[in-house]
Each structure stands twice: as C-alpha cells, then as structure tokens.
Amino acid sequence: MNKIITIANQKGGVGKTTTAVNLAASLAATKRKVLLIDLDPQGNASTAAGISNKNPLTLYNHYFNNNEINECIYQTSDLYSVIPGGEELIALEVAIRNDNKQGFLQESLKSLSGVYDYTLIDTPPTLNQLTIEGLVCASGTLIPLQCEYYSLEGVTGLMNTIKILSEKNLASNRVLGIIRTMVDMRNNLAKEVSGELEKHFSNLVFNTLIPRNVKLAEAPSHGVSGIKYMPNSYGAKAYLALAGELIRRVENG
Ligand SMILES: Nc1ncnc2c1ncn2[C@@H]1O[C@H](COP(=O)(O)OP(=O)(O)OP(=O)(O)O)[C@@H](O)[C@H]1O
Numbered sequence: 001m002n003k004i005i006t007i008a009n010q011k012g013g014v015g016k017t018t019t020a021v022n023l024a025a026s027l028a029a030t031k032r033k034v035l036l037i038d039l040d041p042q043g044n045a046s047t048a049a050g051i052s053n054k055n056p057l058t059l060y061n062h063y064f065n066n067n068e069i070n071e072c073i074y075q076t077s078d079l080y081s082v083i084p085g086g087e088e089l090i091a092l093e094v095a096i097r098n099d100n101k102q103g104f105l106q107e108s109l110k111s112l113s114g115v116y117d118y119t120l121i122d123t124p125p126t127l128n129q130l131t132i133e134g135l136v137c138a139s140g141t142l143i144p145l146q147c148e149y150y151s152l153e154g155v156t157g158l159m160n161t162i163k164i165l166s167e168k169n170l171a172s173n174r175v176l177g178i179i180r181t182m183v184d185m186r187n188n189l190a191k192e193v194s195g196e197l198e199k200h201f202s203n204l205v206f207n208t209l210i211p212r213n214v215k216l217a218e219a220p221s222h223g224v225s226g227i228k229y230m231p232n233s234y235g236a237k238a239y240l241a242l243a244g245e246l247i248r249r250v251e252n253g
C-alpha cells in the first residue's frame, strides 16, 4: 500500500506545512514507512524536516537533469524520508505547464509504489501547477483550516478543482478530511466557526482539534517535528491522535 495524500489550502499560513511534517513524524512513529514531498518553493517543510544540505537534489533535478527520484530522497531524524523543495520549484512549475507534462509527479512516483505506506505532499498557498501535480497523484486530500471568519474562502474552489480532476478522469482524488488547526477554544469566533464546520462537513471534519501550541511553532527551527521536539506537548499529542484518526479512515476503508 502506498497511500498518497496531498495537504492543500490556497489560503496561506493555515498550518499545511506544520500538519505535513507532524503527520509524517506521527505516522513514522507507528512504524509505517513515510515519504514527505515538499512541493512548495518556500521550502518550509524541508527546513522543518531538518534537511541540512544547502543544495539538496529536488524534483527540479529529477525533471531537468535526469536524476533518479531515489537520488532526491533524504532521511530525517524523525524516521521518515523527504524529497525537499525550494526556490527552483518555481521554474519546475513553469516547465510542467509549458511542456504539457501534467501528471509528471504521478508518473515519477510509480517507481516508489512498493516502498512507502504513506506519501504526504505539502503544497504552496496557491492553486498553481505544483498544487495540481499534488492533487493529480493523490488518492486523498487533507484540508487544514483555521477557525476564522474567512477560513472557508478558497476551500470551495479547491473542492471543485478536485471534483473536476476526478470527473475528467485525471485523478482519483477525494477529500479525506478537514483539519481544524491552531484552535483556541477561549475564542468565541473559533468556537462558532468550529461548530459550523461540524454541521456542514460532518463526515469530513476530523474530531481531533489541533490546538495553538508554541512548541509546534518552535520545532522547525530545530529541524525536527513537534513530536520529536516535545512529545508530551499538547500539539504533539494532538498530531499523534490525528494520525490515529487518519489511519482508521484510510486503512479501514
Ligand atoms: N498549532 C499551531 N500552534 C502554534 N503555531 C502554529 C501551529 N500551526 C502552525 N503554526 C505556526 O503558524 C505559522 C503558519 O503555519 P504553516 O507554515 O504550517 O502554514 P502553511 O499553511 O504551511 O503556510 P504557507 O501557506 O505559507 O505554506 C508558522 O509560523 C507555524 O509555526
């Protein structure tokens, strides 16, 4: 089994990367083999994964320089593997569009199909070709969102894109779930929006709430996940619980 899951939301700063890194670490902690792909030119997931190489091989090298995808895979101290991202992915985005190579990532990942249990893909805060590459190769999408007034803006667009890709048989992706991130239940608006989400997306919203927790924000500067940095923190425990919920959703049908 290699379950490919893309983490997406066009809105910036909603916790995509934090979710990608901490879910990767949590799934790896359950002895599952995990690959994290950083599809964001910001390269935040690569930093958070502790990639020390200043110029690691990325999907750019795989596309332009014929490097094997295996050469772009690095190990992390959190026991998952990562294909780093970085600025050069901007050029990759343009090339995939100009060369009409949509599905490039899907094709590339075929050679890894027996290797991992889970492949998680972190995407940039836009619906560009890199995000589309992630959506096309995934069988499921996770949507992190903050419980704020404008939090649903963009999510409908994302869900429509996933639907259109499926209808055109360009993907067999479906929304696996919505994750409420940076939750502070002392905030009345957060409570209200959280309740609305439960009402409107009852089958999609994960029960686990990810609290606002400073340990999750500190961990990336140490190049590790929150799970490794402070395993007893509320943030780490929440992501471990979320991984449990995800496993039940994915592996029990
Ligand atoms: N649960 C949390 N508690 C505290 N801080 C958090 C939490 N989740 C994320 N953050 C912080 O919020 C900021 C945005 O989070 P993150 O980078 O994960 O969002 P993103 O959606 O990947 O952003 P972008 O759209 O720029 O890629 C970061 O500084 C991160 O450390």
Ligand SMILES: [Mg+2]
Binding pocket: 016, 017, 018, 040, 044, 045, 122, 123, 124
């Ligand atoms: Mg990010």
